[in-house]
Amino acid sequence: MGGSVRAHDLKHRRHQEACAADGASLAAMYLYGDVLEAVVERVPASDLAATARVSREWLRAVRAALRRRPRRLPWLVVHLQARGGGRRCAAAYDPCAGAWLAVPAPRHAAPSHVRLVRGARGDRVCALSLSGLDVAADPLGTAAGVALAAPAVWRVDPVFAAVGDRVVALGGACGLALADGQEAAAVEVHEAGRWAACDPVPDALRDSAAATWLSAAATDQRVYLVERTTGWASWFDPATRRWGPTRRLGPDPAVTTWGVAPGRVGAAGEERLLLFGAKRADKEAECTVVVQAWELDGSTLEETPSAPSDAMPPEFSERLFPRDDIDDDDDDQGLDDAPLSIGLCGNASGGYVYNAAEPANGAVLYELREEEGKAKGSATAVARWEWVPCAPAVQAEPLARAILACSPMGLDELALAVAARAHTDAHPRASTPNLPIH
Incomplete structure (x- = not known):
């Protein structure tokens, strides 16, 4: 009696493993073309990355669905x-x-004061230190950042913005650390690997x-x-x-x-x-x-x-x-x-x-x-x-x-x-x- 029960359990377990192994192939068999794209359109965005990894057919369906109904x-x-x-x-x-x-x-x-870089392609967090400016490479800050040199003017509360391939630092300079000719409303643009000084913030905004x-x-x-x-x-x-x-x-x-x-x-x-x-x-x-x-x-x-x-x-x-x-x-x-x-x-x-x-x-x-x-x-x-x-x-x-x-x-x-x-x-x-x- 015990042997027959164990045999039944083994048979049931093998059946479950076979179903799990064939799940992806069955999905690819019955979900394809317009039907697959219609299903993908209803998948939450947080699950699209996993959906796209099922197969090449599913990856094409995800891309086609996003082109047809972009999530703007x-x-x-x-x-x-x-x-x-x-x-x-x-x-x-x-x-x-x-x-x-x-x-x-x-x-x-790293333990540092996190700031924000405004950008038309998405905001990014960054960390400013005496040694440089580390800007996150993705919106969530999960990937290693892009390291830039620190601006010439030391800043404690600047506005950072990314415009195209340029990074702009505006105002927020530390008054105690200003050198001769520098001011708290200084503006610098990072381009081609270096920072260039520009005209400061206009007078109407200089106090703020x-x-x-x-x-x-x-x-x-x-x-x-x-x-x-x-x-x-x-x-x-x-x-x-x-x-x-x-x-x-x-x-x-x-x-x-x-x-x-x-x-x-x-x-x-x-x-x-x-x-x-x-x-x-x-x-x-x-x-x-x-x-x-x-x-x-x-x-x-x-x-x-x-x-x-x-x-x-x-x-x-x-x-x-x-x-x-x-x-x-x-x-x-x-x-x-x-x-x-x-x-x-x-x-x-x-x-x-x-x-x-x-x-x-x-x-x-x-x-x-x-x-x-x-x-x-x-x-x-x-x-x-x-x-x-x-x-x-x-x-x-x-x-x-x-x-x-x-x-x-x-x-x-x-x-x-x-x-x-x-x-x-x-x-x-x-x-x-x-x-x-x-």
Whole structure:
């Protein structure tokens, strides 16, 4: 009796092994051509890298599906760093699937102050030291970085931007370390392996020439700067090494905090900007804070004609800037005393708005219209708004420093993320704990 039971178990185990071995071949047999591409189109982006490795047929299907229905919106990436330095991890939000992908800290991560390089092709984290500037090679910071020489001017809070194959360092210099002829608002462009000095930040922005006080956006041609509290703005072209017009943006004088991101590309290829502003609402309003967006001409920094402002839905702005738990008698005073700080990251397809002072509150996704002519009767730039919950990594480490960025995510970047997670699963003691995906 016992022998027959063992024989039955062995037969059942062999049957299971055979089914597992033939799974890939059966999938390739029944899923091919248009049927396979239709299935792949519904696969979450975080699983596309594994899907593409099944076979060459599946790889072609993944590429064809992405060409036919490109996932144009950038991902929101949160980089976490422990206070005082230390190892970090990242979390990436897939706007198509509405899910977070946790990425453990890379093995090469060094204890250093992490900064951000704005770029039209995606934001990158970097580490600045006396010996050089180390820029991450991928959006998630999982691959080894690209090492550059340190700028000639020592900086403690600079704005970094990547425009084409050039890296720009603007302002943020340390006043105590300035040499003769150097100034805190100095600008340098890294090109052909060396840094070249350029004209400093314009006078209107010179007193606020640091990443703490400036909102920056990088496109394929320029770096745009907006002073967060006053609205003074200008742009810098690293190819010609010249500054554009400097003007004070004032679509709404009640706005107390500003942010800027790349906007849509015009029909003639001209650049546009998306300017965000936040202000306190009237006492009778349904929310305490109003967030609006305006489309600007990239060259003149003037509002685009016949383009009304886009207002964020009040239920989203209320979640970004929740009402304080204060008494009714002190309501007005409490609202006036609490400063607003808006954060922004995006590209020509869309981006994310968040509370820079409280990134754990979550974020709001905005998607830009592809072309003006496709939406007759609506000249607004924003096609839709969507709430993005806080990353589980931020909730798990509330005391960590969170750096929010965004970037397009392709198969290569997703493959790096999958490889990093696989290494963590294989060596759990060598990396940060794996975080759940929501």
